Amino acid sequence: MARMTAASTPDRRLCVAPMMDWTDRHCRAFHRVLTREALLYTEMAVDKAVIHGDRDKLIGFDPAEHPVAIQLGGSDPADLAKASRIAGGFGYIEINLNVGCPSDRVQSGRFGACLMQEPALVADCVKAMQDAVSLPVTVKCRIGVDEQDPEVALFDFVETVAAAGVTSFTVHARKAWLKGLSPKENRTVPPLDYDLVRRLKAQRPELEIILNGGLETLEQGLAETVPLDGMMLGRAAYHTPWILAEADSRLFGKADPVASRVEAVDAYRPYLESQLGKGTRLHDMTRHMLGLFTGQPGARLWRRILSEKAPKRGAGLEVIDEALAAVVPHDEAA
The missing domain is CATH 1.20.120.1460 (Four Helix Bundle (Hemerythrin (Met), subunit A))
Incomplete structure (x- = not known):
């Protein structure tokens, strides 16, 4: 079952990122045999699909996957609140709001990375989600989009959303270009700015800041996340999953579940x-x-x-x- 720290807060020192078409229940079950401690995330589930669709097929999971969090996509506070209640009933230990995906489909639905431009709306969304459930509500975002200055956009976004009660942010340390780059290019072309994320932590030490983007190994993650609160691995965890097999001993002081x-x-x-x-x-x-x-x-x-x-x-x-x-x-x- 779920392994959590005090006050029912998930331990986010190592997270495996939500990745569309990748981190489904079968992927999470496989990752769980490699690490008992890393926090796993679902693929993004759209709020309206959770409300109106086949919930068991869309967001059902095996308790053996714990600790596991769900990522929701949406921009309507009422719909996100409804979807959060449903997700909470399924037994997830965290609900994460997607403010980072740059795909055309996400933009057309007015959610994902384009919400970096509407921090007040994001604040309304997370407040509604928090009012709907007792679970932690977190946010995964970029450092900015399009012509935004990340030095301003990221700090203003976090200030506004944190004022609504969010205490944990996972930051993909790249801009998202909503026009001109494909979703695949948005994962590699915009330059990484880990220093900016570290400056955010220095300015807001009371917040939990998790680093995401371009991390290829546990060694790199440990080096780049000083003095941050954790790392989120994406493609590296998927394409080279064996790197998860030493995570429990190296990050959590626990025995690794498999030796080969x-x-x-x-x-x-x-x-x-x-x-x-x-x-x-x-x-x-x-x-x-x-x-x-x-x-x-x-x-x-x-x-x-x-x-x-x-x-x-x-x-x-x-x-x-x-x-x-x-x-x-x-x-x-x-």
Whole structure:
């Protein structure tokens, strides 16, 4: 179940970012076999979809995923309050508001990074969310958008939203360019400004500030987050998930749950078997495992077998066995 610090506050020293089409329940179940302590986030769930859609399919999760938080997208305080109540009933331990996604679809709905331009509206949203639930309500944002001066925009945004009661901000240390860059380019092209995030913490030491953006390893995260409160890994955690396997010992002083990549696969196997029994396609789960052996001899063969055979109709655990048989003789960690 959820591991939390005093006062029911999630421990955010290490978070795995909410990533659309990536951090679904199967991904989170896999990441959980690598780390028991990191705070995992859902993909962004749009408030209206949570209210009117298939809630179990959209935001359902297994308690074994804990500690897990949900990220919501929206800009209507009443709808966000309703969605927050629903999410709270599902057992999430935190509700995060997306003020960082730059995609066209998000902009057309007037939420995501474009809300950096409307801090008063964000303040109204988080206040409504806080009034609706007893869970922590947090915000994930950029340092600014388009022509905004981050030195002004970020500090003014945080001041306004913090006045509404938010005490924890995850800051992706890049601007978002809403016009001219694709969502993919927005994750890599705008320059990182970690120093700005550190200056924010120096000015607002009472707030919890989590750093996100461009962090590739735990070592880099630990170095860049002095004197911040934590790190949020995104693509690095997804493409090279093994970096999570030493997080519990290095960041939390706990025993790491698995000692090798093969042991991680074995630990994930009961989940795979259970989900296959429910009709889940093997590929829906193994696609999150493709990077497990990155940097190891045999990694390409592991990826190829899973990529080619897991999507086939009726594929089962024999595909995992075949991929492991191809890579295990080369796996020094095994």
